[in-house]
Amino acid sequence: MLFIPAPLRRPLVALLGLAALLVVYGPALNGGFVWDDDAWTSKLEPLFSTSGGLGRLWANDPLLQQYYPLTATTFWLDWHLWRDWTLPYHIENVLLHGLCAALLGVVLTRLKLPGAWLTAAVFAFHPVMVESVAWITERKNALSLALTLGSLLAYGNATGWWMDDKPLKTRWWWLALVLCLAALLAKITAFVLPPTLLLIAWWKRGRLSWRQDLRPALPFFGLTFALGVLVWWLETHHVGAEGREFEATLAQRTLTAGRVAWFYPWKLLWPADLCFIYPDWRLEPAAWWHWLFPISVPLALVAARRVGRGLFIALLFYLGALAPVLGFLNVYGALYSQVWDHWAYVPAIGIFVPVCSWIARKVSPAWYLLVVVLLGFLSWKQSAMYRGKEELWLETIARNPKAWIALTNHGLALSFEGRLEEGADFLRRSIEVRLHYPKAYGNLGGILLRLGKH
Numbered sequence: 001m002l003f004i005p006a007p008l009r010r011p012l013v014a015l016l017g018l019a020a021l022l023v024v025y026g027p028a029l030n031g032g033f034v035w036d037d038d039a040w041t042s043k044l045e046p047l048f049s050t051s052g053g054l055g056r057l058w059a060n061d062p063l064l065q066q067y068y069p070l071t072a073t074t075f076w077l078d079w080h081l082w083r084d085w086t087l088p089y090h091i092e093n094v095l096l097h098g099l100c101a102a103l104l105g106v107v108l109t110r111l112k113l114p115g116a117w118l119t120a121a122v123f124a125f126h127p128v129m130v131e132s133v134a135w136i137t138e139r140k141n142a143l144s145l146a147l148t149l150g151s152l153l154a155y156g157n158a159t160g161w162w163m164d165d166k167p168l169k170t171r172w173w174w175l176a177l178v179l180c181l182a183a184l185l186a187k188i189t190a191f192v193l194p195p196t197l198l199l200i201a202w203w204k205r206g207r208l209s210w211r212q213d214l215r216p217a218l219p220f221f222g223l224t225f226a227l228g229v230l231v232w233w234l235e236t237h238h239v240g241a242e243g244r245e246f247e248a249t250l251a252q253r254t255l256t257a258g259r260v261a262w263f264y265p266w267k268l269l270w271p272a273d274l275c276f277i278y279p280d281w282r283l284e285p286a287a288w289w290h291w292l293f294p295i296s297v298p299l300a301l302v303a304a305r306r307v308g309r310g311l312f313i314a315l316l317f318y319l320g321a322l323a324p325v326l327g328f329l330n331v332y333g334a335l336y337s338q339v340w341d342h343w344a345y346v347p348a349i350g351i352f353v354p355v356c357s358w359i360a361r362k363v364s365p366a367w368y369l370l371v372v373v374l375l376g377f378l379s380w381k382q383s384a385m386y387r388g389k390e391e392l393w394l395e396t397i398a399r400n401p402k403a404w405i406a407l408t409n410h411g412l413a414l415s416f417e418g419r420l421e422e423g424a425d426f427l428r429r430s431i432e433v434r435l436h437y438p439k440a441y442g443n444l445g446g447i448l449l450r451l452g453k454h
Contacts, residue, residue, distance in 0.1 A: 018098050021124060022091070024376045027384035028134040029090045034392050035409070037136045039065045040075045041084070048079045060234075067234050070185040071140040089136045096142035097133045098124065103149035104349065110153070110161055111200070115360025118368055119352050127271045127378040128264075128348060131341035134386035140187040141345040147183035148190045148346075151176045155197060159216070162204035168216055180220050188231040189346050192321045194220040199313045206309070236330055246330045255283040256327035256338055258294030261319060264344045268351050271378055276385060276396040277337045277403040311354050318350025336405045389413055404434040408443065415447050423447055 022029070033041060044063055047053035054076055058069045074092075082088045105120030113119075123129065132141040156162070158172035183190035194217055201213040208214060248256070259281060267274065283290045297319070305312040325331050325343045333340055359368075385395045393410035396403050411426030427444040430437065448454070 014102060017101075017121075017124065018095070020376065021094050021098050024125060024379045025090065025094050025130075025134060025383045027380065028386040029094075030087055031090065031134070031387040031391075032086050032389065033084070033136060034386060034389050035135075035137075036065070040072065040137050041079060044072070044075065045079070048076055067231055068140050068185065068187050070182055071143055071187065074139065074143065086136065089139075090134070093133050093136065093139050093142060096139065096146055097129065100142055100145045100149065103146060103153065107149055107152055107156070108353065110156055113353065113357055115356040115358075118360055119349075119356040121368070121372045122352050122356055122375060123349065125372050125376040125379055126268070126348070126352075127274055127375065127382045128267055128341045128344055130274075130379050130382040130386075131276070132345040134383045135342065138342045138345075141189065141342055144183045144187035144190050145346055147179050147186055148193050151179035151183060151190075151193055152196065154179060155216075159201075159212070162201050165212065173216060177219055177223070181223055184223060184227045188228055188324075189321070191224045191228055191324075192317065192346060194224050195320055196317060199317060203309055203313050232329065246334070248327075249285070251285040252283065253327045254294050255285065255290050256281070258291075258297055259283060260326050260339055261297050261322065262293055263339050264322070264347060265318075265351050267341075268344065268348055269355070271375070273399070274341060274382055275399040275403075276341075276392060277400055277406055278339050279400050279402060281338055310357075314350045314354045316350075318347045321347035321350060336403075402433045404430045404437060404440070407433065408437070408440045411440075411447075412443050415443065415450075420447050420451050424451075 044057075047056050047061055047063055050056075054073065057064060057072045057076065060067050060069075064072060078089055078092070101120045101124035104123055105117045108116035108119055132138045154172050154176035158169045158176060160166050160169075180190065180193055183193065197217045197220065198208060198213060202208055205213075283293075285291075301312065301315055301319075304315050322343070325334070325340075327334070327338065333343070385392050390410070390413065393406045393413070396406040397410065400406070407426045407430035411423040411430065414420075414423035414426065424444060424447045427440050427447065430440045431444070434440070
């Protein structure tokens with residue numbers, strides 16, 4: 001780097017980082033569609049192939065799985081360009097993820113946080129992020145976060161990065177608002193932006209004022225609330241997050257929330273035994289030690305506040321970003337697992353920032369590269385799960401033998417290939433785990449009919 005002109009160093013580092021990401025995700029780049037990828041691609045062909053289909057996407061056509069029309073528009077473009085050739089889809093996801101890491105580094109640098117680019121590198125190469133990148137349908141995570149960070153950059157420029165009392169720069173503020181809306185239309189996880197604006201202001205100034213902080217942020221809260229209510233209603237009544245499977249007492253939901261809150265920091269700090277669908281938890285209100293999980297969460301916040309305002313704010317961001325999937329709200333994905341790696345895509349920033357800031361102050365830079373290389377190796381191994389449906393389901397079953405949806409889907413896939421006896425075995429295993437899952441019975445019955453076993 002000593003012999004490279006200064007203006008070329010940053011672009012060169014960016015290119016090297018992108019090349020490294022492509023290598024890390026190499027095992028998944030030629031992988032096909034998995035699980036619900038068709039819900040955003042081939043199943044939307046009736047919309048993609050008609051002249052008014054793009055407008056129907058934005059008008060919330062019933063075929064749309066969730067109301068994320070900006071993400072759906074990117075898949076509309078992909079379908080017209082590539083059809084079912086998945087390599088470009090995967091490359092686009094990797095590029096978006098790399099953009100998120102770069103924008104995160106810029107934001108943290110502008111906020112003058114130590115270890116800004118170490119945080120960005122850890123975010124880029126961490127294996128928990130693999131599910132959001134290698135799983136095509138989770139593009140919405142990276143697209144939304146890239147726009148969210150872009151909005152945060154624009155808002156920071158509008159406010160002078162919370163370091164002075166100069167008048168608000170209106171053009172930058174409007175750009176931030178437009179990018180916030182775009183981020184919400186990519187995925188509702190962008191709801192973290194408005195509270196983050198206030199958290200940063202409090203961190204920088206030690207106070208919040210109506211003129212400087214609250215009033216400029218109000219329109220962001222309004223947009224987020226309106227779209228948040230819409231997405232919540234669709235998640236419940238259109239996607240299907242209701243019924244017996246989602247019934248739970250307040251005590252059970254509280255226990256789940258505590259367990260979920262501690263699950264992700266552990267996986268982010270020690271990324272071992274990652275799984276596409278994690279084993280089910282049996283948390284019982286009658287077991288006193290199960291209450292240690294939710295009770296310890298506020299205690300951790302109190303301890304963080306005593307350490308310093310920065311750590312306290314980072315943990316508030318983490319818990320706030322995680323709030324919709326803690327268990328108090330019905331989220332369809334919780335039908336299969338209470339935790340998913342892709343649910344940690346945004347909340348992970350609240351863990352990475354304080355940890356990497358501490359490392360940057362205490363540890364020699366020579367160790368940074370070793371940590372990032374190790375994380376990249378783990379991500380490379382994890383991305384191999386996404387080479388195809390068979391690889392994903394078999395690896396999931398190997399890591400979680402009671403993953404009933406993996407057993408069902410793999411059994412059904414085997415039956416489509418004509419491997420009826422093998423498919424029936426997997427479906428029987430699914431029924432043993434989950435007795436009340438009609439689809440498994442229906443698929444098993446279909447296989448038995450084809451085998452002549454009336």
